[in-house]
Amino acid sequence: MKFSMYWHNGRSLGHTAETAKIAKYFTTQYSDLSLSGLSGAFKGLDLLPSSMDMVKLPAFTNYDSPKGWGTSGRQGLPSEALFACRAEMAEVFIRHYTPDYFFVNHLPFGAENELIPALNTMRSGVKVLTLRGVLFDREKTNRLYFTGEPARWIEQNYDYICVHIDPAIFSLEDYYDIPSQLLDRIHYTGYLIDDYTVTPGQAREQLGLHPDEKIIVASMGGGQGAYRIWENMVKSLLKNKEHFDQAYIVTGPYLEKDDAIRLKKWAAELPWLHVLEYVPNMMAWMAASNLFIGAAGSNMLGEILATKCNAIVIPRQVREVEQKIHSALLKERGFVRVCDLEGVYDGKLDQQIYDGLQEPIAFRQSIQMNGTSAYSDILNLNKILV
Secondary structure, eight states: OEEEEEEOOOSSSHHHHHHHHHHHHHHHHOSSOEEEEEEOOOSOGGGSOTTOEEEEOOOEEOOOBTTBOOOEETTSOOHHHHHHHHHHHHHHHHHHHOOSEEEEESOTTOGGGTTHHHHHHOSSSEEEEEEOSOOSOHHHHIIIIISHHHHHHHHHHOSEEEEOSOTTTOOHHHHSOOOHHHHTTEEEOOOSSOOOOOOHHHHHHHHTOOSSSOEEEEEOTTOTTOHHHHHHHHHHHHHTGGGOSEEEEEOOTTSOHHHHHHHHHHHHTOTTEEEESOOSOHHHHHHHOSEEEEEOOHHHHHHHHHHTOOEEEEOOOSSOOHHHHHHHHHHHTTSOEEOOHHHHHTTTHHHHHHHHHHSOOOOOSOOOOOGGGHHHHHTTHHHHOO
């Protein structure tokens, strides 16, 4: 059996991490399959299982800016030539590989419609569209997914739509205008992350952290364009220094080089502040913390829920509302505190950190996790891969 998994690129680690969780589940559960990744992602590839062959598309960078995305090829190709090249490479690979299962993350057409030739090439095989749950605002989501040509394309090209969220938190049908012909293809897996059973004490022992110190850990995911957040967060930490012992900032591998240097120079003057570029075991750091401050991406929110850590989340998207919607729903249920970007810049994080340290969040509700295992039942894999 041949599985192929596409994700477009991403400004952060979220799409890579999401795909990696599914891929790891497949490789640990089923030995008789081959697995390939098809992506332009260029950071966080160590998250993927070692047995997964990576078919690397030429990468692009873009920025979540009020002025636009500013997409550019990392190799110097102009946008039109870049995506023409990526589309041709994807089509050639899929045509020769002929996957039995093809998983497409987030974008049913691929970035800039680059998957259309590859999907048109596939005459057999099961095609699965995977979605994070909350997509965009209602109007944009309906326009890009569930009305007109996009809805027809999904109906004609995808056998399953797997949604990585607890439907009690967010249901596509309740928020978007799902056409009737797609309703029976939607399957909710729950959050992809398995419940995290490592205790805070065990996590600290793993990481070599002091068992009794009060520790804050912060991460903005991949970290692209996050320097202003870090700058204001450090100021808020300084105002709360008497209430904790150590703070660990995980900048993410996409933080711009010059900004990473500036942040490390600043931290060198503060003996309690430690700057790490990247950690492969973020959930251990979450579990070990007395307070975790994180970006409100769907992958990180899932990890917060899995570790049941005491968390403040920051919806840091500029042009989209997905993180605001998702974090607000979790805040309503008492799972997280939320501080929006303007609040971070205006100093409102000062009080949030104080409150988070003085009154940690205690989870009182259950939530649907372990979403990767749902794929076996949804796709009937246990009957096929025996």
